Amino acid sequence: MKREEVLQFFQTLQDEIHQGLVEFDPAMQWKEDKWSRPGGGGGRSRAGANGTVWEKGGVNFSDVHGETNPALRAQLKTESGSFQATGVSLVLHPCNPHVPIVHMNIRHFRLDDGSEWFGGGIDLTPHYVDPVEASQFHRALRAVCNRYHADWYEAFKTYADEYFFLPHRDETRGVGGIFFNELGTYEGTDLQEGFSFVQDLGRSFLPNYLPLVEQKKELEFDERQREWQLMRRGRYVEFNLVHDLGTRFGLHSNGRTESILMSLPPLARWEYNHEVLAGSDEERTLQALKKGINWVN
Amino acid sequence: MKREEVLQFFQTLQDEIHQGLVEFDPAMQWKEDKWSRPGGGGGRSRAGANGTVWEKGGVNFSDVHGETNPALRAQLKTESGSFQATGVSLVLHPCNPHVPIVHMNIRHFRLDDGSEWFGGGIDLTPHYVDPVEASQFHRALRAVCNRYHADWYEAFKTYADEYFFLPHRDETRGVGGIFFNELGTYEGTDLQEGFSFVQDLGRSFLPNYLPLVEQKKELEFDERQREWQLMRRGRYVEFNLVHDLGTRFGLHSNGRTESILMSLPPLARWEYNHEVLAGSDEERTLQALKKGINWVN
Numbered sequence: 158m159k160r161e162e163v164l165q166f167f168q169t170l171q172d173e174i175h176q177g178l179v180e181f182d183p184a185m186q187w188k189e190d191k192w193s194r195p196g197g198g199g200g201r202s203r204a205g206a207n208g209t210v211w212e213k214g215g216v217n218f219s220d221v222h223g224e225t226n227p228a229l230r231a232q233l234k235t236e237s238g239s240f241q242a243t244g245v246s247l248v249l250h251p252c253n254p255h256v257p258i259v260h261m262n263i264r265h266f267r268l269d270d271g272s273e274w275f276g277g278g279i280d281l282t283p284h285y286v287d288p289v290e291a292s293q294f295h296r297a298l299r300a301v302c303n304r305y306h307a308d309w310y311e312a313f314k315t316y317a318d319e320y321f322f323l324p325h326r327d328e329t330r331g332v333g334g335i336f337f338n339e340l341g342t343y344e345g346t347d348l349q350e351g352f353s354f355v356q357d358l359g360r361s362f363l364p365n366y367l368p369l370v371e372q373k374k375e376l377e378f379d380e381r382q383r384e385w386q387l388m389r390r391g392r393y394v395e396f397n398l399v400h401d402l403g404t405r406f407g408l409h410s411n412g413r414t415e416s417i418l419m420s421l422p423p424l425a426r427w428e429y430n431h432e433v434l435a436g437s438d439e440e441r442t443l444q445a446l447k448k449g450i451n452w453v454n
Numbered sequence: 455m456k457r458e459e460v461l462q463f464f465q466t467l468q469d470e471i472h473q474g475l476v477e478f479d480p481a482m483q484w485k486e487d488k489w490s491r492p493g494g495g496g497g498r499s500r501a502g503a504n505g506t507v508w509e510k511g512g513v514n515f516s517d518v519h520g521e522t523n524p525a526l527r528a529q530l531k532t533e534s535g536s537f538q539a540t541g542v543s544l545v546l547h548p549c550n551p552h553v554p555i556v557h558m559n560i561r562h563f564r565l566d567d568g569s570e571w572f573g574g575g576i577d578l579t580p581h582y583v584d585p586v587e588a589s590q591f592h593r594a595l596r597a598v599c600n601r602y603h604a605d606w607y608e609a610f611k612t613y614a615d616e617y618f619f620l621p622h623r624d625e626t627r628g629v630g631g632i633f634f635n636e637l638g639t640y641e642g643t644d645l646q647e648g649f650s651f652v653q654d655l656g657r658s659f660l661p662n663y664l665p666l667v668e669q670k671k672e673l674e675f676d677e678r679q680r681e682w683q684l685m686r687r688g689r690y691v692e693f694n695l696v697h698d699l700g701t702r703f704g705l706h707s708n709g710r711t712e713s714i715l716m717s718l719p720p721l722a723r724w725e726y727n728h729e730v731l732a733g734s735d736e737e738r739t740l741q742a743l744k745k746g747i748n749w750v751n
Contacts, residue, residue, distance in 0.1 A: 204726035325705040398695035408622040421724040429501035430712045
């Protein structure tokens with residue numbers, strides 16, 4: 158893979174998505190930070206807050222390299238002594254509880270044994286699960302997958318159900334999405350195809366997510382719904398700090414803390430043993446936070 | 455150690471502390487839940503919320519036993535096939551940012567190889583560090599330690615500095631306290647002495663903490679101080695979910711999630727790259743979140 162081409166793509170993607178968000182929510186205030194990593198490489202973080210659509214969020218580019226350490230070697234199942242990782246990650250926390258949280262992370266990885274691949278994922282976390290919205294989101298992902306292999310959507314959707322899951326709550330994080338790894342190294346894929354897929358997926362982000370926001374961002378909500386949003390954000394914090402491999406690896410490997418924790422919400426709430434009302438939208442949401450739901454049919 | 459005596463002590467301690475909190479903040483609403491653990495044992499959780507002094511908190515008793523698993527064996531550095539753990543843990547999140555968060559956890563542990571010991575810790579997390587308050591708190595802990603061994607306070611205080619630390623923030627959680635383990639198994643201690651120490655420490659909780667609350671609970675605060683409190687609570691969440699061994703072990707061993715996460719605050723805030731004002735109380739607090747500060751002199 159030509160390194161320049163990969164770098165160029167991810168930086169441009171960050172610019173395009175950031176620009177799309179700025180146009181959609183001009184009130185949001187952004188900070189850009191360029192940083193370098195003591196062990197090698199660096200990044201360009203763009204974090205936004207206090208919009209009328211999004212309360213907090215970020216679109217980060219990073220290109221880091223260096224020595225692997227035992228934790229990273231275990232995670233990558235490799236003996237390689239050095240790595241290079243380049244990618245874009247984003248999380249957006251909306252103001253309105255009816256608008257879903259979204260996350261995407263796509264990256265290129267290379268080890269000093271010459272192996273390289275693309276990986277990533279995207280998932281939607283509604284505070285209130287809406288099957289129509291979940292279907293719109295999944296159909297768009299399936300359309301991108303179907304340009305490549307007939308079995309990719311199913312495989313990557315199943316992988317996302319497994320990954321975006323909180324065992325201690327017995328809940329999925331939201332309605333899932335797709336999650337994939339090592340595109341370019343396993344049978345039936347090649348690196349160029351992996352790169353092409355990641356480009357298509359990255360460029361499909363705005364046209365997939367923004368219409369979901371558009372259709373809900375003006376909906377009214379009351380105090381109970383706001384509190385529920387803050388509690389669901391609490392679960393988001395639990396997932397990211399307890400389970401998310403990227404977050405945990407970043408924190409344990411002296412990554413840039415403020416960029417890693419960009420994913421955390423502006424405000425989150427924990428209530429002891431909160432119980433939802435029978436027949437409520439909150440109860441319906443909990444019932445939908447399960448693995449294996451087919452959202453596209 | 456007579457099991458009945460240990461059980462009796464911890465249950466009575468939970469009652470006494472709970473009763474003291476009820477009297478101090480009669481507005482706080484409490485829920486009691488008795489639960490049993492599928493693998494063996496159970497507990498009695500008491501969680502409170504919406505007081506005028508404390509916004510959220512809990513005083514939990516648990517007495518669990520069962521098979522060890524690989525994670526627990528690694529944590530305890532044992533090959534033992536079963537364990538029994540009995541103890542009390544508490545966390546209190548005050549309403550007023552001038553009043554510090556407090557945590558205490560004391561327990562008795564027994565393995566099937568016959569070994570047993572007492573362990574625990576207590577630490578204070580002010581949103582605004584006040585050296586006088588930190589000194590009051592540490593002097594009270596030193597007084598308890600000094601009834602036993604002249605070097606315990608220093609040793610346990612140093613251990614607390616190491617333990618209650620967020621490497622990814624390069625900050626201690628607060629002004630620390632004491633942390634100890636395996637009292638009764640290492641040289642110079644015996645089990646009866648460990649039990650006696652844990653009883654003294656547990657009974658010193660209310661007379662140590664309540665006066666610290668009393669002297670600050672009516673202080674006025676503004677919106678900036680409230681926001682700072684919510685951000686410091688965000689750090690508390692980070693410590694508990696990323697680093698705290700008890701929390702992580704509980705979540706990974708199918709403990710009772712609601713009891714384990716009793717420690718999380720009612721509301722927490724994350725702001726990207728928040729910067730404190732030069733010369734502010736917030737800056738002075740950050741400067742005081744360091745290991746190795748001698749608070750008693």
